Amino acid sequence: MPLVKVDGVEIEVPQGATVLQACELAGKEIPRFCYHERLSIAGNCRMCLVEVKPGPPKPQASCALPAADKQEIFTNSPMVKNAREGIMEFLLINHPLDCPICDQGGECDLQDQSVAYGRGHSRYDENKRAVTEKYMGPIVKTVMTRCIQCTRCIRFAEEVSGVEEIGAIFRGEDMQITSYLENAVKSELSGNVVDLCPVGALTSKPYAFEARPWELRKTLTIDVMDAVGTNIRLDSRGRQVLRCVPRINEDVNEEWATDKTRHAIDGLVRRRLDKPYVRVNGKLVPATWDEAFAAIKAVNAGSSVAAVAGDLVDCETMYAAKALLAKMGSSLLEGRQTGMDYDATSIAAVNFNTTIAGTERADAILLVGTNLRWEAPLVNTRVRKAIKKGAKVFAIGPETDLTYKVEWLGDDLALLGALPEAVTEAFGKAERPMVIVGGGALKGGHAAALKLVDTLGLVKDGWNGFNVVHMAASRMGGLMLGYAQKGGIADVMGAKLGFFLGADEVDYSKFAGFKVFVGHHGDKGAAAADVILPGVTYAEKSGTWVNLEGRVQRGERAVFAPGDARDDWSIFRALSDTLGHTLPFDSFEGLREEMYADVPALRHQALATFEWNPPSLTGAGEGVLAGYPIKDFYLTNAICRASPTMQRCSAELLHGEDYAEAAE
Amino acid sequence: MAEAPKIPDEAETRARWGSFAWTDENQVKANEILGRYPKGREQSASIPLLDLAQRQVGAETQTQGWLPVPVIEFVARQISVPYMRVYEVVTFYTMFNLAPVGRFHVQVCGTTPCMLRGSDDVLAACKNRGLVKGGTTPDGMFTLTEVECLGTCANAPMVQINDDNFEDLDYDKTTEILEALANGGHPTPGPQFGRRASCPEGGPTSLKAMVDANHDYRGEWA
Numbered sequence: 026m027p028l029v030k031v032d033g034v035e036i037e038v039p040q041g042a043t044v045l046q047a048c049e050l051a052g053k054e055i056p057r058f059c060y061h062e063r064l065s066i067a068g069n070c071r072m073c074l075v076e077v078k079p080g081p082p083k084p085q086a087s088c089a090l091p092a093a094d095k096q097e098i099f100t101n102s103p104m105v106k107n108a109r110e111g112i113m114e115f116l117l118i119n120h121p122l123d124c125p126i127c128d129q130g131g132e133c134d135l136q137d138q139s140v141a142y143g144r145g146h147s148r149y150d151e152n153k154r155a156v157t158e159k160y161m162g163p164i165v166k167t168v169m170t171r172c173i174q175c176t177r178c179i180r181f182a183e184e185v186s187g188v189e190e191i192g193a194i195f196r197g198e199d200m201q202i203t204s205y206l207e208n209a210v211k212s213e214l215s216g217n218v219v220d221l222c223p224v225g226a227l228t229s230k231p232y233a234f235e236a237r238p239w240e241l242r243k244t245l246t247i248d249v250m251d252a253v254g255t256n257i258r259l260d261s262r263g264r265q266v267l268r269c270v271p272r273i274n275e276d277v278n279e280e281w282a283t284d285k286t287r288h289a290i291d292g293l294v295r296r297r298l299d300k301p302y303v304r305v306n307g308k309l310v311p312a313t314w315d316e317a318f319a320a321i322k323a324v325n326a327g328s329s330v331a332a333v334a335g336d337l338v339d340c341e342t343m344y345a346a347k348a349l350l351a352k353m354g355s356s357l358l359e360g361r362q363t364g365m366d367y368d369a370t371s372i373a374a375v376n377f378n379t380t381i382a383g384t385e386r387a388d389a390i391l392l393v394g395t396n397l398r399w400e401a402p403l404v405n406t407r408v409r410k411a412i413k414k415g416a417k418v419f420a421i422g423p424e425t426d427l428t429y430k431v432e433w434l435g436d437d438l439a440l441l442g443a444l445p446e447a448v449t450e451a452f453g454k455a456e457r458p459m460v461i462v463g464g465g466a467l468k469g470g471h472a473a474a475l476k477l478v479d480t481l482g483l484v485k486d487g488w489n490g491f492n493v494v495h496m497a498a499s500r501m502g503g504l505m506l507g508y509a510q511k512g513g514i515a516d517v518m519g520a521k522l523g524f525f526l527g528a529d530e531v532d533y534s535k536f537a538g539f540k541v542f543v544g545h546h547g548d549k550g551a552a553a554a555d556v557i558l559p560g561v562t563y564a565e566k567s568g569t570w571v572n573l574e575g576r577v578q579r580g581e582r583a584v585f586a587p588g589d590a591r592d593d594w595s596i597f598r599a600l601s602d603t604l605g606h607t608l609p610f611d612s613f614e615g616l617r618e619e620m621y622a623d624v625p626a627l628r629h630q631a632l633a634t635f636e637w638n639p640p641s642l643t644g645a646g647e648g649v650l651a652g653y654p655i656k657d658f659y660l661t662n663a664i665c666r667a668s669p670t671m672q673r674c675s676a677e678l679l680h681g682e683d684y685a686e687a688a689e
Numbered sequence: 690m691a692e693a694p695k696i697p698d699e700a701e702t703r704a705r706w707g708s709f710a711w712t713d714e715n716q717v718k719a720n721e722i723l724g725r726y727p728k729g730r731e732q733s734a735s736i737p738l739l740d741l742a743q744r745q746v747g748a749e750t751q752t753q754g755w756l757p758v759p760v761i762e763f764v765a766r767q768i769s770v771p772y773m774r775v776y777e778v779v780t781f782y783t784m785f786n787l788a789p790v791g792r793f794h795v796q797v798c799g800t801t802p803c804m805l806r807g808s809d810d811v812l813a814a815c816k817n818r819g820l821v822k823g824g825t826t827p828d829g830m831f832t833l834t835e836v837e838c839l840g841t842c843a844n845a846p847m848v849q850i851n852d853d854n855f856e857d858l859d860y861d862k863t864t865e866i867l868e869a870l871a872n873g874g875h876p877t878p879g880p881q882f883g884r885r886a887s888c889p890e891g892g893p894t895s896l897k898a899m900v901d902a903n904h905d906y907r908g909e910w911a
């Protein structure tokens with residue numbers, strides 16, 4: 026461990042640390058543009074110059090210099106101050122003075138650092154260089170004259186997203202950042218370059234000219250677009266969420282978020298259910314809450330009542346419905362809307378046991394019927410990291426582009442019982458083998474995949490390599506709360522009364538009873554309902570979600586719901602009065618206490634531990650996988666289906682419609 | 690960019706060049722080039738393969754060749770590298786042409802040494818011969834580009850025409866060379882006033898005793 030001196034203070038730094046990291050450990054701020062701790066080192070902006078002894082008598086780029094024993098580093102000497110001023114002046118030579126009309130204003134590294142480290146003026150009075158805008162797709166807006174060529178966006182595209190469609194063309198003064206032939210960048214992670222870009226060259230297209238950062242209220246919450254549980258911050262003004270950005274959580278999303286997470290938010294204000302509806306003579310007509318409740322009471326369902334949870338709901342909502350059903354004498358709870366009926370008696374057997382962060386450490390990975398790139402994009406990036414460290418990846422399923430090299434074995438689940446030698450050999454040598462089973466394979470392959478635990482030695486001391494990827498934010502919480510019947514959703518379809526909690530993927534033609542839709546968007550569920558009770562979205566409620574690895578996370582309310590919509594739990598509380606089965610809690614806190622009593626693991630915001638005792642299932646893998654469950658990444662739930670940005674992404678990126686001209 | 694190449698319409702180039710493939714002869718060369726690099730390092734072959742491709746396009750079009758987008762993509766596929774990476778290489782090096790050029794690609798060096806030694810005259814000669822910077826003459830004969838230092842400063846001013854350098858130019862010599870080329874002649878490349886490489890003009894200026902035989906100067910150092 027090298028011992029270095031930073032501004033006269035001795036400090037020990039880890040082996041392999043750079044001088045910049047050493048300075049940070051010593052609590053010194055080093056300005057930087059190109060350096061980013063999650064990307065490779067480029068060393069091309071020169072903003073991080075420091076003085077280092079021993080060494081040449083000139084400032085050195087600290088981000089690219091390894092810290093060595095007995096080094097003396099100066100971060101505030103006159104030489105460093107001068108160097109920083111010089112670099113700032115150079116960077117600003119070709120940078121336009123358009124901060125007043127730049128969306129990055131107020132959160133711009135260049136702005137901040139030029140205030141902190143630059144001179145008050147420039148000596149340059151020649152013409153500035155100008156660069157034409159480049160088309161990058163529906164998410165990223167470009168103003169390329171502002172680019173300082175830090176190449177963060179290029180490195181992100183290459184290293185993290187794996188979609189190498191951003192690059193730098195020409196050279197020297199003419200160097201320009203662009204997407205390949207100015208086509209839309211076909212990555213579901215493209216929005217991250219907006220956060221990475223230290224200046225206003227890449228900004229968010231849907232958010233263009235919407236707000237300044239200082240007028241936004243920031244709320245910390247959890248994303249529900251997939252089961253990863255990305256930690257997000259919702260920025261809102263008044264009643265509208267204007268922006269969604271990721272928060273750092275090393276265990277979950279690191280620093281990234283998918284384009285769906287970021288940009289489905291414009292669906293929050295469209296197609297909203299803002300008052301109760303009751304179906305009269307086959308038509309849904311607006312009603313009051315009392316009328317809606319009365320209509321439900323009139324069903325007189327007795328104990329023949331079911332609840333089906335949609336993909337986005339929080340645990341509290343599910344618990345409230347569960348509690349009401351319990352009072353009515355039913356436990357017909359189900360969350361797997363599309364008819365999946367895998368065995369859920371042991372949650373560990375359907376959990377992502379390796380954990381998302383643990384995936385990086387795997388050295389052999391077998392993907393079974395999962396298009397990870399769409400089902401859990403931020404798990405996919407971890408697989409990419411594992412590959413970088415030398416992991417080998419095999420996959421069973423129809424071939425698709427996962428952004429990395431995969432050895433495709435075929436699409437027959439029978440392969441699970443007869444893995445080719447290449448696989449058994451790689452897994453035999455592997456210390457941390459991993460199998461990831463997707464929703465597409467759970468039907469015919471769950472039993473066979475569980476058998477691999479023994480044959481491939483997936484579970485050992487300190488390592489559990491058996492994983493299932495879920496796609497719904499509500500799934501793990503639902504399973505913990507008992508939202509699973511033996512026969513899947515078919516078991517609950519016979520009920521006289523059904524509560525559908527934002528469930529938009531159910532085949533309603535199979536449900537003959539009275540359908541009550543409690544949800545927020547006018548989508549498939551609302552269209553089929555007999556009574557609609559307007560609920561709230563994830564942005565409008567505080568709630569608990571459990572991600573695919575069993576991590577219990579809580580989010581806060583960012584904005585208020587439109588019109589007459591109410592918190593889902595309070596809807597059930599009020600309805601329980603009408604039905605004469607009054608629920609025992611009057612407040613959200615009260616509900617939570619009851620819920621914790623029911624499922625103690627939900628109390629702590631941490632990784633829930635599930636004991637590893639897989640059910641003994643019989644059956645070999647059978648069935649040929651014709652495709653993957655997600656057909657359209659951008660339109661997987663009611664919120665994104667209502668979002669113009671997601672519709673455009675789908676049309677342009679997946680269905681090849683041409684927007685390039687219209688956009689500029 | 691003042692002189693940014695006008696990249697031809699994508700649909701048209703795709704129609705014309707979409708089916709580009711090596712000729713039998715170039716296939717042999719391509720294999721040889723690929724063989725120079727270890728497995729997994731095929732990317733190193735980008736530049737030689739692009740050059741080969743540009744020459745093949747040149748042969749097919751009776752010009753100096755250029756790199757249409759489908760050809761760039763063809764090369765990228767040959768070495769399993771994302772299109773963008775190869776496209777970056779093509780745009781980086783001025784030796785790769787992003788737009789069609791004529792039979793003779795006249796690259797006039799305009800960097801300081803050449804400029805001081807009269808590259809303005811060279812450019813004037815080109816201009817008076819009908820060549821326009823960044824353009825091709827209507828007969829498809831000449832394309833003129835002004836480039837930065839080509840490393841022949843000792844013999845400035847100079848032009849590079851196709852694979853040859855013509856050095857020690859002035860207005861008349863430039864005109865002569867262009868004339869000769871236009872008429873199917875083969876002007877001699879290299880220095881134009883009879884010296885060898887970059888030997889001093891008008892015979893040796895130092896170490897004169899060495900010209901004919903080896904001479905030991907050591908005794909004369911005082």
Ligand code: SF4
Nearest residue numbers: 172173175176178222
């Ligand atoms: S566009 Fe932004 S991130 Fe990309 S190189 Fe330019 S300044 Fe850096």
Ligand code: FES
Nearest residue numbers: 059068070071088
């Ligand atoms: S941060 Fe070190 S050179 Fe850019």
Ligand code: FES
Nearest residue numbers: 798803838841842
């Ligand atoms: S300056 Fe013209 S060749 Fe070097």
